[in-house]
Amino acid sequence: MGKIKCEVSYDGTNFSGFQIQPKKRTVHGELEKALLKIHKGEHVRIHPSGRTDTGVHAKGQTIHFETPFQIPLDNWKRALNTLLPGDLYVNTVEAVPESFHARYDVIEKEYRYYVWNEKEMDVFKRNYAYQFQYPLDISVMQEACRYLEGTHDFTTFSSAKATTKGSKVRTLYQASCEKRGSEIEFIFRGSGFLYNMVRIIVGAMLDVGQGRRNPLDIAKLLEKKDRRLLGETVPPQGLYLWKVTYKS
Amino acid sequence: MGKIKCEVSYDGTNFSGFQIQPKKRTVHGELEKALLKIHKGEHVRIHPSGRTDTGVHAKGQTIHFETPFQIPLDNWKRALNTLLPGDLYVNTVEAVPESFHARYDVIEKEYRYYVWNEKEMDVFKRNYAYQFQYPLDISVMQEACRYLEGTHDFTTFSSAKATTKGSKVRTLYQASCEKRGSEIEFIFRGSGFLYNMVRIIVGAMLDVGQGRRNPLDIAKLLEKKDRRLLGETVPPQGLYLWKVTYKS
Numbered sequence: 001m002g003k004i005k006c007e008v009s010y011d012g013t014n015f016s017g018f019q020i021q022p023k024k025r026t027v028h029g030e031l032e033k034a035l036l037k038i039h040k041g042e043h044v045r046i047h048p049s050g051r052t053d054t055g056v057h058a059k060g061q062t063i064h065f066e067t068p069f070q071i072p073l074d075n076w077k078r079a080l081n082t083l084l085p086g087d088l089y090v091n092t093v094e095a096v097p098e099s100f101h102a103r104y105d106v107i108e109k110e111y112r113y114y115v116w117n118e119k120e121m122d123v124f125k126r127n128y129a130y131q132f133q134y135p136l137d138i139s140v141m142q143e144a145c146r147y148l149e150g151t152h153d154f155t156t157f158s159s160a161k162a163t164t165k166g167s168k169v170r171t172l173y174q175a176s177c178e179k180r181g182s183e184i185e186f187i188f189r190g191s192g193f194l195y196n197m198v199r200i201i202v203g204a205m206l207d208v209g210q211g212r213r214n215p216l217d218i219a220k221l222l223e224k225k226d227r228r229l230l231g232e233t234v235p236p237q238g239l240y241l242w243k244v245t246y247k248s
Numbered sequence: 249m250g251k252i253k254c255e256v257s258y259d260g261t262n263f264s265g266f267q268i269q270p271k272k273r274t275v276h277g278e279l280e281k282a283l284l285k286i287h288k289g290e291h292v293r294i295h296p297s298g299r300t301d302t303g304v305h306a307k308g309q310t311i312h313f314e315t316p317f318q319i320p321l322d323n324w325k326r327a328l329n330t331l332l333p334g335d336l337y338v339n340t341v342e343a344v345p346e347s348f349h350a351r352y353d354v355i356e357k358e359y360r361y362y363v364w365n366e367k368e369m370d371v372f373k374r375n376y377a378y379q380f381q382y383p384l385d386i387s388v389m390q391e392a393c394r395y396l397e398g399t400h401d402f403t404t405f406s407s408a409k410a411t412t413k414g415s416k417v418r419t420l421y422q423a424s425c426e427k428r429g430s431e432i433e434f435i436f437r438g439s440g441f442l443y444n445m446v447r448i449i450v451g452a453m454l455d456v457g458q459g460r461r462n463p464l465d466i467a468k469l470l471e472k473k474d475r476r477l478l479g480e481t482v483p484p485q486g487l488y489l490w491k492v493t494y495k496s
Contacts, residue, residue, distance in 0.1 A: 011371045057372070086374050123259045124305070124376065126334050 004076060005064045005096040007244075010057065011087040012236070013127040017054040018061075027052070027061070027088060034083035035065060047102045049109070049244040055236035057128070060091065060110075062244040064102040100246075108173065108245040111198045113186040114238045115206070117179070129183070130202075130238035136209030138179045144208045144215035145186075147222065148175040148201065155225040157204070159196035159233070168194060168225075177205065187242075199233035206234065252324060253312045253344040255492075258305065259335040260484070261375040265302040266309075275300070275309075275336060282331035283313060295350045297357070297492040303484035305376070308339065308358075310492040312350040348494075356421065356493040359446045361434040362486045363454070365427070377431070378450075378486035384457030386427045392456045392463035393434075395470065396423040396449065403473040405452070407444035407481070416442060416473075425453065435490075447481035454482065 008031070016024035020032070028046060035044040049062045071079070076093045084090065114129040116122060117136055125131055148157075151171040158168055174189040186205070188198055204221070207213045221229055256279070264272035268280070276294060283292040297310045319327070324341045332338065362377040364370060365384055373379055396405075399419040406416055422437040434453070436446055452469070455461045469477055 009371050011374070081369070087371050089369050089371050091368065120339065121329070121337050123257050123335050123337050126259070128372065 002070070003064055003066050003096045003098055003100055004073075005062060005094045005100060005102065006076075006080070007091040008061050008063060009059050009089050009091055010061065011127075012052065012055050012057040014087055015054065017056070018048060018051040027058075030085060030088050031063065034080050035067075037083055038079055039067070039069070049102050049106050050241075052239075052241055053236050055127075056239045056241065057237075058241040059112075060243040061241050062102050062106075062246075064096060064100060102244075105246050106192070106244055107247050108189055108191065108243075109193060109241070110174075110187065110189045110243040110245075111193065112188070112240045112242045113198055113202045113234070114240070115184040115186075115202070115234075116182055117184055118182045127237050130234050132206060134210055136179075136184065136206065137211065138177065138184065138209065140211075140215050141177050141184075141205045141209045144205055144213075144218040145175040145177055147215065147219040148172050152222050153225050154194055154197055154222070155227055156221045156229055157197050157200045158194040158227050159200065160227055161195060170194065170197075175201070196233050198239060199236070200230050202234045202238070203232045204230055250318070251312055251314050251344045251346055251348055252321075253310060253342045253348060253350065254324075254328070255339040256309050256311060257307050257337050257339055258309065259375075260300065260303050260305040262335055263302065265304070266296060266299040275306075278333060278336050279311065282328050283315075285331055286327055287315070287317070297350050297354050298489075300487075300489055301484050303375075304487045304489065305485075306489040307360075308491040309489050310350050310354075310494075312344065312348060350492075353494050354440070354492055355495050356437055356439065356491075357441060357489070358422075358435065358437045358491040358493075359441065360436070360488045360490045361446055361450045361482070362488070363432040363434075363450070363482075364430055365432055366430045375485050378482050380454060382458055384427075384432065384454065385459065386425065386432065386457065388459075388463050389425050389432075389453045389457045392453055392461075392466040393423040393425055395463065395467040396420050400470050401473050402442055402445055402470070403475055404469045404477055405445050405448045406442040406475050407448065408475055409443060418442065418445075423449070444481050446487060447484070448478050450482045450486070451480045452478055 010027050015027050018027045020026055020028040031046050044065050046063045046065045073093045077090050080090045116125045116129040116131045119133050149172050153169050155168040171191040177186045186202055208215055258275050263275050266275045268274055268276040279294050292313050294311045294313045321341045325338050328338045364373045364377040364379045367381050397420050401417050403416040419439040425434045434450055456463055
C-alpha cells in the first residue's frame with residue numbers, strides 16, 4: 001500500500017477537459033483507465049491539483065493516487081506511459097507520504113498563456129496559442145501586470161460562473177509578460193487562482209496593449225471588486241498549467 | 249477568366265494526405281470544396297506542385313486553378329480562408345499567366361524534417377516532429393549530408409513503392425542538418441525529389457548519427473543505385489514541404 005504522486009503533461013486539444021464525464025474523453029478518465037488496467041480491473045481514484053478546462057494544456061499537472069501494489073517507480077512510469085494515449089504523458093513518478101494530497105498541499109501554481117501576435121494565421125499555432133492580429137504595446141501591458149502582483153481580492157478577475165463561495169483573496173508572486181518575435185508569453189505564479197482568472201487577466205491585458213484601457217485601470221478595477229466589470233476571457237488553447245509546487 | 253496561384257500551409261495531422269480520395273478528408277478535397285462554394289456549385293480543379301502523404305505538413309505548398317471570376321486578389325484570399333478549415337490556410341494569392349503550371353514549372357523545392365532528440369516524450373511535439381530518444385552525433389550527420397549535395401542518381405534513396413519510371417537523377421542544392429537544443433532541423437533543397445526520398449535520407453542519417461554507419465557509407469550507397477539497400481523511412485509527422493520556387 002502506498003501513495004504515488006505523478007507529474008503529467010497533456011495536449012488539451014482532444015480532451016473534453018480534465019474532469020471525468022460520462023462518454024467524454026477526459027484527462028481524468030484516461031488516467032483512471034490506465035490505472036484500472038494496471039490494477040487488473042480494480043478501480044483506483046486519482047486526485048489532481050485542480051481541473052483544467054477543455055482545450056487547456058498542461059506541462060506539469062500533478063495528481064496522486066493510492067495503490068496496493070509495490071512496484072519500482074521507474075516501472076510505474078513505464079507502465080502508465082505504455083497504456084496512456086499519445087497526448088497524455090507521465091513526466092515523473094514519486095512515492096509520497098500517506099498525508100500528501102495533490103490538491104490541498106499545493107503552495108504555488110504557475111500558469112502560462114501564449115499569444116501569437118501576427119496578422120497572418122499560423123496553422124501550427126491554432127491549438128497552442130491565441131492568435132491575435134492587432135498591434136500590442138508590450139510595455140504598457142508589463143506595467144499593468146505589475147499592479148496585479150501581491151495579495152489582492154481578485155473578485156473583478158473571477159468568472160461569473162465561479163462556484164467558489166470562499167475568499168477571493170489570492171497572492172500573485174509573479175504576473176509578467178514578454179514578447180519574443182511574434183510570441184507573447186504571460187507568466188503567472190500564485191498561491192492559487194480563481195476560476196478563469198488567468199484568461200480574464202490576459203483579456204484585460206490585451207485591452208491595455210491595444211490602448212483601450214490604461215495600465216492604471218487595472219489597479220482601479222482590482223479595488224472595485226466587481227466581477228461584472230470584466231469577464232471577457234481569452235480562448236483556452238493559449239493556456240498552460242505549467243507547474244504545481246508543494247511544500248517539500 | 250484567369251489563372252490563380254496560391255501558396256497554402258497546412259497542418260497534416262488530420263488530413264489523409266493531399267490527394268483527393270472519396271470519403272476521406274484531404275487537402276485537395278478541402279480546397280476544391282471551398283472553390284465549389286465560391287463558384288456557386290461549379291467545380292474548379294486545383295493543381296498542386298505535388299502531393300504530400302498523410303501526416304506530412306506544408307508551410308508553403310503551391311497550387312493553381314482557373315476561374316471565370318474577376319475578383320481582387322485580397323478578396324480571393326479572404327474568401328478562401330473564410331471557407332477553409334482551421335488547419336488549412338492560404339498564405340498568398342497571385343494572378344499568373346495562362347502558361348503557368350504549379351507542377352511543371354517548379355524549379356526548386358525545399359523540404360525540412362524535424363527530429364526531437366530527447367529521452368522524454370513531449371506531448372506537444374508528437375504530431376510535429378519525430379521523437380528520437382537515442383544520442384546522435386550531429387557532426388558525422390553533417391558530413392554525411394554533404395555527400396548527397398550535387399547531381400546524383402538517387403535510386404538507393406527512393407521508395408520501393410515509387411511509381412516513377414523515369415530518371416532517378418536529381419540535384420540537391422542543399423542537404424544539411426543543425427542541432428538547436430533538443431531539435432534537429434534537416435534542410436533539403438533540390439530540383440525535385442523522388443517518392444519518400446527525404447524520409448529515407450533522414451533514416452540513413454539517423455543510422456550515421458548513432459554510429460551504425462559511417463558517413464562515407466552514404467557516398468558508397470549512392471553509387472550502388474540499389475533501392476533495397478535502404479528504404480526504412482522515418483515517420484511522416486516530422487516532414488514539412490517548406491517552399492516551392494518557380495522561375496519568375
